[in-house]
Amino acid sequence: MKSENSGxxxxxxxxxxxSMVHSDGNDNKSVLKPSKSWKEVIQNYQFLESLNIDYAQTxxxxxxxxxxYKIWLEIGKIIEENYAAYKGFVIxxxxxxxxxxxxxxxxxxxxxxxxxxxxxxxxxxxxxxxDGLQNLLTSIEIIEKQADNPEFKNGEECLPVVxxxxxxxxxxxxxxxxxxxxxxxxxxxxxxxxxxPLGQAGSKIKVYEERLLPQSDRQFxxxxxxxxxxxxxxxxxxxxxxxxxxxxxxxxxxxxxxxRTYGSGNTPQNEEFxxxxxxxxxxxxxxxxxxxxTVGSVEMGLYxxxxxxxxxxxxxxxxxxxxAAITKFMCLLGKYDDREKIKERLVTNIVGxxxx
Ligand code: ASP
Numbered sequence: 001m002k003s004e005n006s007g008x009x010x011x012x013x014x015x016x017x018x019s020m021v022h023s024d025g026n027d028n029k030s031v032l033k034p035s036k037s038w039k040e041v042i043q044n045y046q047f048l049e050s051l052n053i054d055y056a057q058t059x060x061x062x063x064x065x066x067x068x069y070k071i072w073l074e075i076g077k078i079i080e081e082n083y084a085a086y087k088g089f090v091i092x093x094x095x096x097x098x099x100x101x102x103x104x105x106x107x108x109x110x111x112x113x114x115x116x117x118x119x120x121x122x123x124x125x126x127x128x129x130x131d132g133l134q135n136l137l138t139s140i141e142i143i144e145k146q147a148d149n150p151e152f153k154n155g156e157e158c159l160p161v162v163x164x165x166x167x168x169x170x171x172x173x174x175x176x177x178x179x180x181x182x183x184x185x186x187x188x189x190x191x192x193x194x195x196x197p198l199g200q201a202g203s204k205i206k207v208y209e210e211r212l213l214p215q216s217d218r219q220f221x222x223x224x225x226x227x228x229x230x231x232x233x234x235x236x237x238x239x240x241x242x243x244x245x246x247x248x249x250x251x252x253x254x255x256x257x258x259x260r261t262y263g264s265g266n267t268p269q270n271e272e273f274x275x276x277x278x279x280x281x282x283x284x285x286x287x288x289x290x291x292x293x294t295v296g297s298v299e300m301g302l303y304x305x306x307x308x309x310x311x312x313x314x315x316x317x318x319x320x321x322x323x324a325a326i327t328k329f330m331c332l333l334g335k336y337d338d339r340e341k342i343k344e345r346l347v348t349n350i351v352g353x354x355x356x
Pocket of ligand 1 (some may be wrong): 065278
């Protein structure tokens with residue numbers, strides 16, 4: 001660990017396709033598996049060794065479909081221990097759960113004043129057609145060219161400091177807790193359906209200062225309190241309320257339910273469904289209502305079918321992504337016991353994750 005901001009960027013590798021290798025060592029054949037060695041990952045790009053970066057990795061290098069809250073805590077620890085020493089952080093991550101990790105880190109990293117960018121790739125960086133190299137290099141450059149680098153201070157390409165957890169993918173910088181993986185193969189794999197991109201990278205990189213969160217003048221710290229006593233579920237025609245009720249009868253440890261509803265927050269109105277909702281809330285669980293639609297917001301009270309949910313005590317999740325909603329819930333349930341406090345924080349815009 002260095003003692004003060006060295007101007008360097010710390011790469012934190014958690015795994016994902018970007019740093020995977022083929023199991024038979026051939027670059028096009030056989031299954032992909034996480035590589036244990038950074039040297040092996042970047043062997044086709046020796047120049048990466050000469051960049052102003054240091055390298056760290058989590059204890060397990062994984063396919064991000066294995067992502068777990070314990071690894072989120074580890075990432076938090078690496079950032080906390082190295083916060084003062086580095087100009088910013090680039091996290092290499094699998095694309096499958098990247099939006100979840102970006103969202104949870106936005107809630108865990110308190111008073112963040114530096115840039116944390118998660119990036120990955122649809123093809124391993126070792127392959128010739130990989131999108132990984134561009135994603136990595138542009139992420140590094142977005143941090144490197146920020147205004148507090150004297151080399152770029154008055155330069156044409158000086159970028160504002162982005163005091164946020166972001167995702168960079170292909171050509172866009174997104175707010176992490178607004179981002180979603182919307183395409184499983186396309187190099188434009190991510191989007192931010194309810195908030196404009198924070199930046200764009202073509203031959204020049206642009207960062208839109210007016211879309212950024214304000215910088216904090218408070219002390220940075222990491223909030224490690226996370227609860228996994230949560231569940232997320234879609235409603236659908238033919239939904240059987242009995243099954244939902246049974247889950248809650250059998251699992252008294254569940255404290256929060258993210259309910260993904262239709263359109264502007266609508267659910268079935270049959271008495272059996274509403275009775276189940278009443279039962280769940282009366283047993284002390286908080287229900288957060290978000291929409292199944294990719295774009296748009298829950299508007300409780302717009303239709304009869306969601307006005308009744310408000311009466312029952314269901315909480316409005318506005319335009320939060322499922323990834324932001326569930327991770328925000330996990331952080332709030334980890335931090336607070338008081339249900340009213342949790343409900344109040346759920347509807348509060350904490351780090352740019354929702355618009356009312
Ligand atoms: N399954 C991979 C992962 O999320 C997919 C990727 O990285 O693109 O780790």
